[in-house]
Amino acid sequence: MAVTLADVAARAGVSAATVSRVLNGNYPVAGTTRSRVLRAVEELEYVVNGPASSLAAATSDLIGVLVNDIADPFFGIIAGGVQSRIAPVDAPDGRGRKLAVVCTTGGSPEQELTYLTLLQRQRAAAVILTGGAVEDPAHQAALAAALRRIERAGARVVLCGRPPLTPPVAGDEGGTEGEAPEADTAVAPDGTEVPLPRAVDLPHPACLAFDNRGGARALTEHLISLGHREIGYLAGPAERTTTRHRLEGHRAALDAAGLTDGAGDRVVHGRFDRDSGYGGARELLRRFPGLTAIAAANDTVALGACAALREAGLRVPEDVSVTGFDDLPFAAEAAPALTTARLPLHEAGARAGLLALGVEEPPPGGVTVVGTELRVRASTAPPPSGPRPARAG
Amino acid sequence: MAVTLADVAARAGVSAATVSRVLNGNYPVAGTTRSRVLRAVEELEYVVNGPASSLAAATSDLIGVLVNDIADPFFGIIAGGVQSRIAPVDAPDGRGRKLAVVCTTGGSPEQELTYLTLLQRQRAAAVILTGGAVEDPAHQAALAAALRRIERAGARVVLCGRPPLTPPVAGDEGGTEGEAPEADTAVAPDGTEVPLPRAVDLPHPACLAFDNRGGARALTEHLISLGHREIGYLAGPAERTTTRHRLEGHRAALDAAGLTDGAGDRVVHGRFDRDSGYGGARELLRRFPGLTAIAAANDTVALGACAALREAGLRVPEDVSVTGFDDLPFAAEAAPALTTARLPLHEAGARAGLLALGVEEPPPGGVTVVGTELRVRASTAPPPSGPRPARAG
């Protein structure tokens, strides 16, 4: 029914092999033959049959991108970064251009696994996993197994915005990998040396790990430097690595300032959305009436918190300071503009795209730490009573 | 190298045909055989070769989604809506799940055509085009031709958020289609009857047309009803249908109120981004110092305008009212919260997904008008001097 290679070949008076070679340009073809073939292609409006081509060549032009929610700008921006590299707009025609298969997992490990299988089935050339991981060891193990299977099938695997996989409890692969998983260290953007776990599970790991700890720590340190002593924290879902790392950074800042409260953390867990910020802030206010600042798990949560504060008759930042995380575009436009930690999401996505294409090689160990940058804006200020000396020794 | 159907068949002691039938479930297989096959599949970790399957069955599980920019929540939300239907999370395993190939076109017709070819090559089951179209007749014709080719290749075509294709100047298809392209009418959400052009170019059109005219008109009417008489308009790129339709709605409201100024429109064209809003608002202020309201092409532009106004020492809405369009999530969180026209983007995307799957049939004529809903928030108020009667007769 559709036009095939053979039709083009017949029209051009050559063999199918020649047409294929002209189209793929990986074999010398005489100029006159080439132009005759190209004319036939034009005239017949021939379009290659991708599946057939993928079957024969055992490759495909698809790159899977797993995201929690494509409607969330956090992931949209990463996906945009990926696309900018795997399908540059200036590429002539569509030659060599890869297609992004965007899979919305809702952050569920089961969905991740399902999509991973689906992508393997499509013989995707690469798979990019974004978003924090769920910490459940069983899930980690299942995920590692799925990724190993995918790599074995010839696809590249890139982790973007999530830490390397945690090592499996038992070496169920027979231990044929030679490399011992020593803990490396890396220098974080703020100059401190941080332990760098290696993506030990994957033969060919490529991992862009966001420095969530460092960013959160910088934000809370900023609050402390403004004079805040009672700082609430609106954490994300407890089971996510991102949540844990940001919370760790927050606590590290508190610890370093000697602000660890005997009464326990001023932390409320929720999700990464606005409503969680709203509800969480209300709960924080109720439980810790003396709060002068709230650090939120991300910008969206921070916005919800601001709304709750306003509703409670509190001004931001005059009465309560608020910080976000990520620096999504709306953070700068919010009222007040959010103090936050900028994550270069587009750049990270672009880098992930390059790693997925194999254009760029991951560093030894596979892990690159993507740093954050503190963005001080209008949502933070000294506490109402002005800076006061810390009472704790 | 990889596990194939034949391997599974051998292990289960059946023929490849039987394995295929078990996996596809479209042919009766005895229970015992089925479970033997499934066990072999499990044991060998067999994953179907998608390209091979697509080649043999002449179908694929891919659905193309063309967007201007996936990092823009406008498109992200539509894409999310699409995904919610083509890959519902509650679907068992991954059975019957389609994959979304998201293609970022930057709004360029050339990129659209390139991606359309790439998707046709992948033998995508359907293609969803989002975002307004460029009005250039040459592009429209080329696009129509490409879409017709895609339909002929067996894929469904869905237009989401753009008007039906304009008819080609010449009937280059030989006029074999029986249907005469009569102009239908439809009842818009506000009760008025609007002309409804048919997607005459496509044999099987499915088009979700956003009511940009109606939404823009409602916004400007709202401003007029508050007492505004000098209303600036920050339009999008002149060549886009979306821009034109929103501008038409704006002007219709002005006309109806007798506010059409002999001095010409208070309109500045730009893009659909924040910087355009910022720069455009500055220009509007310079050229029309008496403005008391600015209607923006969309929420993002409105935000930029708000920033420019603030910078100029003008308060929103006390000195100048501002309206957006789309009602993206951040619109409600902005300061002040934006008065805007809500477009049900997620729902539209979901609907597009259903149309793409063929689960839902388009109405006769193919065009469904997606209405907007006025959202009055804090960015609009009566003009500084208070409501005054219109002077014009």
Added chain:
DNA sequence: CCCGGAGTAGAAAGCGCTTACTACGGTGTG
């Protein structure tokens, strides 16, 4: 007891492409 029809499974012919491998002029060299 024989035959027809379910019900189930296998054989085999592709689907349209890629890619060894082979073939065949034409040129340069010993």
Added chain:
DNA sequence: CACACCGTAGTAAGCGCTTTCTACTCCGGG
């Protein structure tokens, strides 16, 4: 002048799956 070799192009064997057609077994009814 024969030989080798390069530059091109054709032949044909798959790639792994779906699906039609055929075949076999087992029943129940005549």
